[in-house]
Amino acid sequence: MKVKIESSKIVKPLYEDGEAPAHAEWVPLSVFDKVTYGEHVALIFAFRPPNPPNSEVELGLAKALAVYREWAGRIGDGPDGRRSVLLKDAGARFVEAAVDAPMAVSLPSGPSPDVRRLHPRIDDGPVELVQVQLTRFSCGSLAVGFAGHHQIADGQATANFLAAWGLATRRLPVSPAPVCDRGTRFSPREPPVVLFPHQEVEYRTPAPNKEGDAMDKEQEEFVFGAVAQDKVKVHRMHLSKEFVVRLKAQASSGLPPSRHGYTTFQSVVAHLWRAITVARRLGAGVTTKVRISVNGRTRMHPPVPRDYFGNVVLWAFPRSDAGELVSRSVGHAAELVYRAVADVDDAYFRSFVDFASSSGAVEAEGLVPTADSEQAVLCPDLEVDAWLGINFHGLDFGGGGPFRVMPTYYPMEGSLFLVPSTLGDGSMEAYVALFHNHLEEFKRICHKIT
Template identity: 45%
Template sequence: MKITLTSSRLVKPAYNGNPPLKPQHVPLSLFDKVACKDHVGAVYIFSPPTPSSENIIEGLSIVLSLYWELAGRLGTDDMGNTVILLNDEGARLVEASADVDLQNVLTSQPSKDIESLYPSIQGVKELAQVQITRFTCGSLLLAFTADHQVADGHAITNFLVAWSQATRGISMGSVPLHDRGILFKPRHPPLVQYEHRGVEYITKSYSTSSISCNDHQAMNVTIHKVHFTKEFTERLQAKASYGASKSYSTFETILAHLWRVITNVRCLPGHETTHIRISVNGRRRMNPKVPNEFFGNLVLWAFPHCKVRQLIAQPLQFAAELIHDAVRKVDDSYFKSFIDFSSSGVIEKEALVPRTTLNERVQSPNLEVHSWVTFPFRQMNFGTGKPDCIIPGYLSTEGELFFIPSCTGDGSIDVYVPLFLSNLDNFKKLCYALESKY
């Protein structure tokens, strides 16, 4: 496959009349500061007929007039704090063409080739980037990346839906809420009810000494896409919920199943502890609730954990209950405890840094999971229909899972599972084994 770049430009906000009154910059919130400092993205695939590049670009300039942070740059204020400069310098948009049909690129399993369909993120100053690639079959692939310090997945999906609405020339609905510096004030007096050291924050010395793998290990990782049909998931849920006082969600059930399967194929010592790092959206968990339109980061993490031998020996319901209880505990009191802790001055005093600075390329014996299942991707319609397929970036960190709603639209779930190549065959054998103890 040959990709030819045909243009690269900065798309700036197009204001209808005078620009809105806004500050010169906004500080990163406490939640922005613990988010990873990387560009995160996905690709969205549209079958022909597809919208024109001119309409997509015009829609982008319109939506940036509301989501102005994505047209800005990171900088510092007079106190040396990292801020988002609201300077309207624009988002990067690259146009490209491929010399093949899309079906020659998209295989049944993830391929590293997809990286060539993204704009480069090396040393990039733009906070949002787009690459539009057109294929000989008429299909369009839209790759989007954004700096995670600016917004979480929920907020970025709101932006993408609004962008598609602007492209179609219809109302973008609710406007984004920008008050990231006002919503998360500490309480007086503060009340730190939970331990946040080792959870959201770690010491600098731990950050620099805790490399969990070497380059050779990381090179032997492959990404395997698992397709869970609605029928299979319902059977799995019935197994997990049998005799329980509650029914476990699709996410809890599939994750519990994968946790046990992956732990088994890793052949870990029974006495070792394994945990999952699960992103938890705080918008509906905080009291009062934070509007869904809030644009920024509002995510903390749950950490269900267990000894390896116990996780494998106990039934599926045991793992589902661990996950359910851990996520439930990341509630209003936990979010407010985090705010009070992060505002107390202890971060600076103890030289703590966000846990996300670890940047581990191998998670074993643990997992990290990102669920995009509830994001309204299918509302992305740039004028010619919904996306046929959504694919996360090729992130080959062993044990870092992505849950994606299947584009079949029938309730099926796709999970992208990076594994050591040596574990792949055993994983395939156990992944759909409903009748076994795994």
């Protein structure tokens, strides 16, 4: 796919009343912002024609940025030394591009290196917190590549902004307005009450720089041995509504009448965790765990508004011996997922806020977040990003929602994205990144329910 870049510019907020705020303002990042990935996350949206001209989409972006000002800011250290976002309306990157071929024969079916040509480069740490690329195809179809800095917004907040962008492009009011109080919302209790271990969960001690200290010999042989030389491939797996229904029924079959059945998310993650463990040929004695994002908006008391703009995510870590995981039922794996996620409740979120805000351990001990995108190999573990409850399909410039939504190409072995189908029929897509020699076995067994 040959993508021709036609223009690149900065789009600044456009205020409806024509008057921008008089002064720049530093807004401290919250404890949830600072513990998440400090990089841009890119999504690809594909639209069939007709589509509005680029000028209208650009105007909509400018209006949306006036409401979501933090996206037009810059991250840095504020006057008090805290990591903050500077609201100075510096703007977002807006790129226009074209492909001289129809989308049907050009757009990859799933994440691949070619997909990265559909959004601005994010591996160089761009200063703009939002980068957008509109790529027009000869058939009139449009690909929108959106890259936003994760420390500014989690998945829910990003989806809210994208919906606002669509409304503004259609010349409709941006409603509801975002709740922008990240600097003051999550205050620690007095005195702080840290009830759970957060070191080596959300935070960790930096690995020593000395050779041989960072990993044991067996791990080193795996990461740098022959198996690690295989290229990481991303497989797009379609899970039909019928498959999901059968999977949930199988997972829930052993539950007592007093228990509700496992959710779609719990059942699908349990099934894929077991299938990937088999495909990796992991055996007894090896511990495997899954990193699962948990949205705290409805878990915290009082609840955080759905329209809160920022991050409110921590992680659950179900774990198991690999041999036991694959020898027991999918229901057993679903129970592990269920319990681990349930444990990340209001008490846990409050404990984290107290630990990260007021214990002094983070700064005193030089702790760093465990959310580390520099990891290339997660085996024997997994990391799940689930968009099942997030309406990324709400981005509508006037011609209807996208017919495809997918992540960009992230060659991180062990990463797993779950995306609801644009068909709206209960089906979904799973994007699974594994080494090529493991992926072939995974594809052979991934639709078998055991």
